[in-house]
Every structure is written in structure tokens, then in C-alpha cells.
Amino acid sequence: MSSTIKQRRLAKSLLQLSLSDDGRIERDSVKEILESLLVSRPSGLVTVLRLFLHQIRRHEYTYHARVEYGGKEGEKLSEKILEKLNQNSSKALDLTVIDNPKLIAGCKIRLGDDVYENSISDRLNKLQKTFF
Amino acid sequence: MSSITDLIRKEIENLSTDATRTNVGTITTLADGVAKVEGLSKVMFNEMVEFPYNVLGIALNLEEDSVGCVLLGDTSSLKEGDEVRTTGKLLSVPVGKALLGRVVDAVGRPIDGKGTIDSDLSFPVERIAPGIIPRKSVDQPLQTGIMAVDSMVPIGRGQRELIIGDRSTGKTTIAIDTIINQAKINKQGEKSGDPDFRPVYCIYVALGQKNSNVARTIKALEEKGAMEYVTIVSAPAADNPANQYLAPYSGCAMGEWFMENGMDALIVYDDLSKHAVAYRQISLILKRPSGREAYPGDVFYLHSRLLERSARLNEDSGNGSLTALPIIETQMGDVSGYIPTNVISITDGQIFLETDLFNKGIKPAVSVGLSVSRVGSAAQIKAYKKVAGKVKLELAQFRELAAFSQFESDLDASTKARLDRGARIVEMFKQGAYNPVPVEVQTAVMWGMQNDFFDSIAVEDITRSVDSLKEYLSTQGKEPCEEIYNSGKLEESTEQKLRSALEDWKRTFS
Ligand SMILES: Nc1ncnc2c1ncn2[C@@H]1O[C@H](COP(=O)(O)OP(=O)(O)OP(=O)(O)O)[C@@H](O)[C@H]1O
Ligand SMILES: [Mg+2]
Numbered sequence: 251m252s253s254t255i256k257q258r259r260l261a262k263s264l265l266q267l268s269l270s271d272d273g274r275i276e277r278d279s280v281k282e283i284l285e286s287l288l289v290s291r292p293s294g295l296v297t298v299l300r301l302f303l304h305q306i307r308r309h310e311y312t313y314h315a316r317v318e319y320g321g322k323e324g325e326k327l328s329e330k331i332l333e334k335l336n337q338n339s340s341k342a343l344d345l346t347v348i349d350n351p352k353l354i355a356g357c358k359i360r361l362g363d364d365v366y367e368n369s370i371s372d373r374l375n376k377l378q379k380t381f382f
Numbered sequence: 383m384s385s386i387t388d389l390i391r392k393e394i395e396n397l398s399t400d401a402t403r404t405n406v407g408t409i410t411t412l413a414d415g416v417a418k419v420e421g422l423s424k425v426m427f428n429e430m431v432e433f434p435y436n437v438l439g440i441a442l443n444l445e446e447d448s449v450g451c452v453l454l455g456d457t458s459s460l461k462e463g464d465e466v467r468t469t470g471k472l473l474s475v476p477v478g479k480a481l482l483g484r485v486v487d488a489v490g491r492p493i494d495g496k497g498t499i500d501s502d503l504s505f506p507v508e509r510i511a512p513g514i515i516p517r518k519s520v521d522q523p524l525q526t527g528i529m530a531v532d533s534m535v536p537i538g539r540g541q542r543e544l545i546i547g548d549r550s551t552g553k554t555t556i557a558i559d560t561i562i563n564q565a566k567i568n569k570q571g572e573k574s575g576d577p578d579f580r581p582v583y584c585i586y587v588a589l590g591q592k593n594s595n596v597a598r599t600i601k602a603l604e605e606k607g608a609m610e611y612v613t614i615v616s617a618p619a620a621d622n623p624a625n626q627y628l629a630p631y632s633g634c635a636m637g638e639w640f641m642e643n644g645m646d647a648l649i650v651y652d653d654l655s656k657h658a659v660a661y662r663q664i665s666l667i668l669k670r671p672s673g674r675e676a677y678p679g680d681v682f683y684l685h686s687r688l689l690e691r692s693a694r695l696n697e698d699s700g701n702g703s704l705t706a707l708p709i710i711e712t713q714m715g716d717v718s719g720y721i722p723t724n725v726i727s728i729t730d731g732q733i734f735l736e737t738d739l740f741n742k743g744i745k746p747a748v749s750v751g752l753s754v755s756r757v758g759s760a761a762q763i764k765a766y767k768k769v770a771g772k773v774k775l776e777l778a779q780f781r782e783l784a785a786f787s788q789f790e791s792d793l794d795a796s797t798k799a800r801l802d803r804g805a806r807i808v809e810m811f812k813q814g815a816y817n818p819v820p821v822e823v824q825t826a827v828m829w830g831m832q833n834d835f836f837d838s839i840a841v842e843d844i845t846r847s848v849d850s851l852k853e854y855l856s857t858q859g860k861e862p863c864e865e866i867y868n869s870g871k872l873e874e875s876t877e878q879k880l881r882s883a884l885e886d887w888k889r890t891f892s
Binding site for chain 1: 393394397398399400401402403404405406407421422423424446447467
């Protein structure tokens with residue numbers, strides 16, 4: 251489904267309105283916005299809602315870190331990295347921490363759509379690629 | 383056995399132990415060789431992206447909420463939700479002399495079963511064409527070995543000459559003849575040991591063709607011993623459109639390596655009509671707005687940025703060159719179509735092949751009126767220019783007069799002479815496929831025509847007599863031709879020798 255520039259702009263400004271001071275999505279503001287949208291019914295409401303949802307998801311993504319670690323060393327390493335990330339990031343981060351034995355040892359952190367990885371499995375993959 | 387463990391050890395030692403940072407996304411839709419990916423917020427335009435199962439893709443559409451990637455390779459195992467990652471690299475292909483004699487696919491992987499390609503050099507597929515400063519005007523000939531082309535539409539090194547015509551009018555044959563002739567000249571030059579000799583390496587991009595046609599071309603090149611100077615880039619009709627879209631750029635990168643290292647190369651794009659169609663297909667699937675004939679708006683840029691990469695560099699930039707022979711197929715002889723006019727306006731001239739001539743048995747079916755070379759005559763050797771200067775005009779006049787004289791019964795003497803000469807030139811230009819003629823022999827034959835040696839021979843015997851003369855000039859009557867070959871000029875003394883050689887030949891020819 252295609253959208254117009256106007257609709258995309260609207261969705262973006264709605265996102266700005268739903269952010270709290272620390273840059274996180276605020277549930278109450280979102281609720282308010284949705285209610286007022288339902289009353290005012292701008293043209294292409296469905297598209298605007300879809301775009302708005304997309305914007306919210308994407309924004310939420312940027313302060314959600316998913317940390318996977320393997321082995322004892324990996325656990326320690328991931329803790330250190332998280333500390334650093336929290337210091338550097340303007341927003342407080344949401345965390346999901348998972349023990350992933352597939353990494354063998356090391357850790358893998360995903361923040362937004364950036365992935366930082368230093369693990370045995372990643373190195374093995376790289377090695378495999380140099381041969382094929 | 384130990385060498386393998388050594389190799390593995392070496393690779394392990396070289397392996398970086400740094401943390402890697404990649405940008406990832408997930409496939410949201412997947413259809414017709416195109417994937418829409420969510421995420422990948424840091425991807426670059428034209429960057430290679432990595433899909434699971436070793437499938438590569440190129441990011442072609444960077445939109446606000448998604449990235450459109452064309453996929454190269456087998457997409458059957460991919461599914462929605464799969465992770466995609468950036469590589470930080472633009473698509474590049476191997477280049478260098480190791481590619482000569484090989485057949486590769488659109489990304490430079492060998493497909494001829496002759497093992498891996500031993501080249502550690504690579505060039506990005508998309509590159510910016512040389513600017514104005516490093517360029518120089520065309521001044522060295524690139525002989526096709528086809529008399530009708532070399533005399534009327536001469537081609538110079540670094541030129542872009544379009545070969546255009548309907549289906550099955552001998553377009554590919556002209557290009558292959560040219561490649562075979564380069565191989566012949568290369569071998570002759572290398573044998574002579576001349577340090578100034580500059581071989582021409584060839585790249586043939588077979589695009590959207592049947593595999594059987596490509597095989598036929600390879601066989602012809604092998605039979606003529608030309609393969610050792612040729613790289614074939616093949617993206618056959620059954621290949622996915624992304625590969626067909628890429629193949630010309632890959633081939634061009636391989637040619638550019640020769641140019642930038644001070645060598646001469648020739649590249650044939652067979653054919654760019656199919657390239658435009660492949661690009662249209664990709665664009666429509668990527669939902670780009672379509673324009674005339676449903677081609678996207680940037681279809682002109684598609685070909686201009688490709689053909690601009692062919693150039694003649696000046697001495698300061700290494701003196702190399704890349705000559706391009708793009709091929710375009712027309713529908714019912716219509717050169718005013720969208721893609722034909724685009725490419726005509728980019729190139730430095732065109733060789734137009736006419737179906738009517740081809741069907742009349744005039745092969746190669748070069749149309750005199752519509753074929754032109756805008757820069758090549760500066761590159762013709764002196765001797766050839768001297769004998770070929772008038773031939774295009776003579777032939778054009780003949781075509782006009784012939785149309786007229788159909789209604790006239792008695793013609794004046796000068797008109798009749800022109801008609802006779804024209805008919806003989808037409809016969810002289812007939813030439814079989816894969817049979818290029820060296821330029822010095824061409825010069826001698828043309829000289830014979832200009833000096834009335836063929837006037838006493840009946841028109842229907844001309845082709846036979848020209849063949850016999852070519853034969854004679856490369857065996858018994860070699861001397862004047864060798865002089866032309868060595869000096870490039872037609873001196874008074876050479877002309878004398880030529881006259882006596884032709885007189886000798888004419889006595890033996892009955
Ligand atoms: N000079 C020639 N003398 C004799 N036969 C020729 C000559 N040129 C071409 N042919 C023949 O004509 C046929 C078509 O030639 P070719 O494949 O080069 O045409 P094309 O224009 O490239 O065709 P397509 O549109 O299929 O690509 C071939 O069988 C070829 O052998
Ligand atoms: Mg062809």
C-alpha cells in the first residue's frame with residue numbers, strides 16, 4: 251500500500267508527540283493521539299495508523315538491546331559492554347539477556363538494527379567464508 | 383595433505399579477532415528475485431548485502447521504511463523473516479589477465495569448468511567514467527577485418543560504435559568477426575616481436591541469449607584460435623534479471639582494468655535491448671515509477687553511464703583504451719524506438735544492418751545511408767584512407783541511381799559507369815562470416831577497384847575474383863601488402879608493385 255508524503259509527515263510528527271522527555275514512547279500520549287485521530291479522522295486514516303505503528307516499533311527498537319552470550323567469559327564481557335552502552339546512550343536501554351550456547355563463547359549484542367559480535371561461532375563462520 | 387593444514391593454519395592466523403559490527407534487517411516480502419527488507423538503516427546504495435545460504439543481493443532502492451534488494455543466485459531457500467546483513471562492500475568482480483580465455487558469470491565466477499580464476503585483483507562493478515582531463519581523441523585504428531565496415535565506418539580505439547539492426551541480420555557476426563580479427567592481429571604482432579605493438583584484448587558480454595547461441599559463439603572463437611585473448615561474460619536468458627542487469631557493468635570493469643593499465647581492450651555488449659528489458663523488469667518489481675514503454679525514468683542513464691566508461695586515455699594517464707561495440711536489436715527496422723535512439727545518441731556512430739540487404743544476399747548487410755562513424759576516420763591508416771575515401775559516396779550514389787534507373791531505358795555514359803562501379807563495389811564488400819581480411823589486403827583490393835582492375839570482370843564474378851585476389855595477395859603477391867603493413871602508407875613505389883602484382887593476378891584469373 252502506498253502512502254503520500256503528507257501521511258508520512260503526519261505519522262512522523264505523531265511519533266514526536268508521543269515521546270517523553272527521555273526519548274521513550276509514552277503509552278498515555280499514544281492513547282491520547284489515537285483517540286483524537288479517531289475523532290478528527292484525517293484522510294487515509296488506515297494508512298496513517300499503519301505508518302504510525304511502524305514508526306513506534308522502529309523507535310522502540312532503538313533503545314532495546316538484545317544481549318546474547320555464551321560461556322562464562324561471554325557473560326562477563328556482555329556485562330561490561332552493557333555498562334558502557336548505558337553510559338553512552340542518551341536513553342535508558344531496555345534489555346533482554348539470553349544465554350545462547352550456539353555462540354560457543356563470546357557475546358552478541360543487538361541494538362536497533364546494529365549487531366556487535368565477538369564470538370567463536372562468528373569467527374568460525376568467517377573462517378568458513380575464506381575457504382568457499 | 384600438509385599443505386592443506388598449512389593453509390588452514392595461515393588463514394586462522396590471519397583471521398581478525400576484533401568484534402564485528404554489522405547492520406541487519408529482516409526480509410518482509412520476497413518475490414521475483416527481489417526482496418524487501420526492513421531494517422538495514424545504514425546500508426549504502428548499491429552495496430552488497432548478505433542473505434542466508436550464501437545468497438548475495440544488491441541494495442537498489444533505499445526507501446523510508448524499507449530497502450529493496452535484487453537477489454543474485456538461487457533464491458528458492460530464502461523465506462520471509464530471514465536475517466539480512468550488510469557487508470560494507472560494493473559489488474566487485476575479479477579482473478586481470480587471468481580472465482583471458484575464460485567464461486564467467488555476471489559476478490565473475492567461472493562457469494567453464496576450467497577451475498578457479500587465479501586473480502587477486504578486483505574492481506568494483508560500478509565505477510565513475512574517466513573525466514575530460516585524462517581523455518584524448520581517438521587516433522589509433524581498431525580494424526574489424528570487414529571491408530564494408532573498415533572502409534565506410536572505420537572504428538578507432540576508444541570509440542563506441544553501435545551495431546544496430548533487426549533480429550538475425552548478422553549483428554553478432556560483425557562483433558565476433560572483429561574479435562577474431564583482433565586475435566589474428568595480436569598473434570601477428572606478437573610474432574613480429576615489435577616492442578611498440580599493442581595487442582587488443584576482448585570481452586564479450588552475452589546477455590539474455592540462448593545458451594546454445596553462446597555455445598556457438600564460444601565454439602567459433604575457439605576454432606579460430608581467438609579464445610586466448612577473450613573473456614566471455616555470460617548472463618543467458620534463463621538467468622535472473624539481476625544478473626542480466628549486472629553483466630555489462632562487470633564486463634566493463636574487466637575492460638577498464640586493461641585500459642587503466644595502459645593496454646587496449648574491446649568490449650562487445652550483445653545486446654543492450656535485452657539489458658534494458660531486464661532493467662525494466664527489476665524496476666517494475668521494485669515499484670519504481672514507469673515512463674515511456676514502461677521503462678523507468680533513468681533508462682538513459684543506465685546506458686550512458688555504461689558507455690561513457692569506454693574511453694581513450696592520454697599518455698599521462700597510461701595511454702590505454704577501451705572500445706565498445708554495443709548491439710541493439712530493432713523491431714522492423716525502426717531506429718526511432720526509445721532504446722535505439724537513446725543509445726544512438728550516446729555512441730560515436732552506428733553500423734546499421736538492413737534486413738532487405740541481408741535477404742538479398744548482401745552480407746554483411748551494412749546500410750550505407752544510415753551507418754556512420756563520427757570519429758573513426760581520424761584513426762584510419764593513411765594508405766587505407768587514400769583508397770577508401772570515395773567509396774562511401776560512390777556506393778551511396780549508386781543506391782540512389784539504381785532506384786532511379788529502374789524506370790529509365792537509355793542512360794548516359796557517366797551514369798552507366800557509376801552504376802557499373804557501384805554494382806561491383808557491392809559485390810566486393812560481400813564477405814562470409816568469421817573470415818576477417820587483414821587491412822593491407824583490403825587496401826590492395828580497394829586500390830584495384832579504384833584503378834579499374836575489376837571493370838572487365840562480369841558483376842556476378844566479382845565476389846569470386848575478389849576472393850581469388852585476396853588469396854593471391856596473401857601468397858604470391860605478398861610484397862606490396864607487406865610494405866603497406868609495415869609503413870602504413872601507400873607510396874608511389876608500392877603502388878607500382880601493386881600494379882604489377884594485380885596485372886599478374888589478372889592473367890591467372892579466368
Ligand atoms: N557475412 C555473413 N555471411 C554469411 N552468413 C552470415 C553473415 N553474417 C551473418 N550470417 C549468418 O546469419 C545468421 C544470423 O547472424 P547473427 O546471429 O550474427 O545475427 P544476429 O543479428 O546477431 O541475430 P540475433 O538477432 O538472433 O542475435 C547466422 O546464421 C550467420 O551465420
Ligand atoms: Mg545476435
